[in-house]
Amino acid sequence: MHYLTDPFQYEFIRRAVLAAVIIGVLCAALGTFIVLRRMAVVGHALTHSALPGLVIAYLMGGSLFAGALIATVLTALGIGFLARDENVYEDTLVGMVPNIMFAFGILLISTTKSFRDLFSMLFGNILGITDGDLHLIMLISAVSLIALFLFYKELKLFSVDPNYAKTIGMPVKFMHYGILLFLSFTVVVGIQAVGTVLTNALLVIPVAAARLLTDRLGVMMILSCIFAVLSAIGGIYLSYYFGSASGASIVMFAALIFALAWVYKFIYDYKAK
Amino acid sequence: MKFPYCQHRHSSPDPKAPALEIQGLGVSYSSEGKFALRDFDISVPAGSSLALVGPNGAGKSTLFKAICGLLPIRKGHIRVFGHPLDACHHRVVYLPQRSEIDWYFPISVLDLVVMGRYVYLGWFTRPDKRDIEIARLSLKEMNVLDLAHRQISKLSGGQQQRVLIARALAQNADLLLLDEPLNAVDATTRQTVTEILHKVKTQGKTVIVATHYFDQEEGRYDKAIYLKDGKKCII
Numbered sequence: 001m002h003y004l005t006d007p008f009q010y011e012f013i014r015r016a017v018l019a020a021v022i023i024g025v026l027c028a029a030l031g032t033f034i035v036l037r038r039m040a041v042v043g044h045a046l047t048h049s050a051l052p053g054l055v056i057a058y059l060m061g062g063s064l065f066a067g068a069l070i071a072t073v074l075t076a077l078g079i080g081f082l083a084r085d086e087n088v089y090e091d092t093l094v095g096m097v098p099n100i101m102f103a104f105g106i107l108l109i110s111t112t113k114s115f116r117d118l119f120s121m122l123f124g125n126i127l128g129i130t131d132g133d134l135h136l137i138m139l140i141s142a143v144s145l146i147a148l149f150l151f152y153k154e155l156k157l158f159s160v161d162p163n164y165a166k167t168i169g170m171p172v173k174f175m176h177y178g179i180l181l182f183l184s185f186t187v188v189v190g191i192q193a194v195g196t197v198l199t200n201a202l203l204v205i206p207v208a209a210a211r212l213l214t215d216r217l218g219v220m221m222i223l224s225c226i227f228a229v230l231s232a233i234g235g236i237y238l239s240y241y242f243g244s245a246s247g248a249s250i251v252m253f254a255a256l257i258f259a260l261a262w263v264y265k266f267i268y269d270y271k272a273k
Numbered sequence: 274m275k276f277p278y279c280q281h282r283h284s285s286p287d288p289k290a291p292a293l294e295i296q297g298l299g300v301s302y303s304s305e306g307k308f309a310l311r312d313f314d315i316s317v318p319a320g321s322s323l324a325l326v327g328p329n330g331a332g333k334s335t336l337f338k339a340i341c342g343l344l345p346i347r348k349g350h351i352r353v354f355g356h357p358l359d360a361c362h363h364r365v366v367y368l369p370q371r372s373e374i375d376w377y378f379p380i381s382v383l384d385l386v387v388m389g390r391y392v393y394l395g396w397f398t399r400p401d402k403r404d405i406e407i408a409r410l411s412l413k414e415m416n417v418l419d420l421a422h423r424q425i426s427k428l429s430g431g432q433q434q435r436v437l438i439a440r441a442l443a444q445n446a447d448l449l450l451l452d453e454p455l456n457a458v459d460a461t462t463r464q465t466v467t468e469i470l471h472k473v474k475t476q477g478k479t480v481i482v483a484t485h486y487f488d489q490e491e492g493r494y495d496k497a498i499y500l501k502d503g504k505k506c507i508i
Binding site: 036150151153154156157159160161163164166167168169170171211214215216217220 | 277278279338341342343359363365366367369373374375378379380381384385388391392394396397399400424425426427440444
């Protein structure tokens with residue numbers, strides 16, 4: 001039993017667990033719509049695009065959070081804007097923009113010859129989270145979750161039948177940009193936990209696992225949140241006992257849950273035949 | 274308190290106006306592309322039924338999408354019950370071809386049909402018991418009430434069609450635009466759909482059906498018009 005409680009004697013672990021739980025819930029709740037709207041690659045694009053913002057903020061001594069947020073929001077709106085006239089396919093843009101942004105970030109940091117901080121930007125450092133970070137995470141998560149709750153019904157219709165949503169007068173363009181905006185918020189929060197490279201994993205893997213187990217949207221969201229929280233806490237334990245990188249441990253834990261869900265589904269379907 | 278999705282909504286129909294009046298309509302999918310529909314005129318009296326016949330690509334879906342505001346109108350104008358389009362959205366329901374819906378989305382048949390009530394709810398208001406009751410009644414009318422709790426991916430083509438029509442009934446619109454409702458459906462669905470179309474017409478609603486095969490249905494509509502290459506043609 002003390003294996004479970006031991007880590008909690010440290011303040012930084014308690015803070016990390018709390019942050020991980022909040023981030024996990026936010027990523028899974030929004031991730032549900034991202035996955036169902038087939039926007040998982042957009043999440044991937046945004047997570048990678050945060051890097052130059054982080055680096056510029058770091059070089060200027062500003063808030064990393066603000067830097068990442070600005071870079072991500074600009075990318076999200078930029079992709080939405082460029083995809084509008086269909087001269088370049090949206091998936092081409094989504095495949096292209098993150099690489100450019102990522103390369104730009106690496107280029108910037110390579111001028112400083114300091115790669116130590118780059119590591120935590122790329123892979124996250126949830127064990128090093130400060131009180132200030134935690135407050136910001138709470139604020140962003142609260143706003144995003146309230147928005148999800150308020151617009152749940154509209155998001156549902158917009159995802160299943162966007163044309164019908166438009167015919168009854170829903171501002172579908174506005175909603176699309178809204179989702180991108182909240183995705184940016186979530187990505188920036190996720191970066192704190194698992195870094196730019198792995199945040200998309202937290203948005204997608206728990207949801208993908210939940211989708212295997214249920215056909216109900218509400219149940220799927222709750223399951224996704226549970227899986228994300230389990231992954232976050234499990235990852236921190238792994239990191240604590242084996243000294244592994246926290247972000248990567250969280251993602252591997254999520255992958256393990258996905259694998260178990262997949263096997264369960266496989267056996268269930270096999271028996272049903 | 275209600276927060277409708279769009280302002281200037283829910284105007285009462287003008288009793289003297291036709292259900293649908295279109296003059297000189299021109300529609301294209303992009304701003305410089307060729308017109309998918311050209312110089313199109315039509316007047317459909319309230320309470321009548323019309324078949325819109327033509328091969329695939331003739332412009333039937335384009336016309337429907339223009340009527341319900343999914344495509345920008347480049348020329349001419351459309352009036353629904355005497356009002357411009359955006360004042361009467363709730364009175365028009367467009368039944369898309371089945372392929373336009375994400376059938377793998379994790380919701381039940383009942384959830385999907387309740388969505389037909391959203392136009393009356395607007396932002397922030399959740400469907401109440403009455404909305405759910407209306408949705409159940411619509412499902413019953415389409416003989417699919419037993420599927421209410423089934424996930425939408427587990428429906429056959431005919432069942433999908435009946436569920437979509439149930440959603441249209443739940444919206445209680447006065448002008449129904451149905452895009453190929455009898456395309457690749459089973460005999461039971463065909464019969465149910467035909468009966469329901471007849472029934473809504475007797476309730477004073479206006480029905481326009483797009484179809485690419487007409488023989489089997491001739492005689493059931495008040496009028497038929499033929500579309501080819503985006504233009505009305507006379508046979």
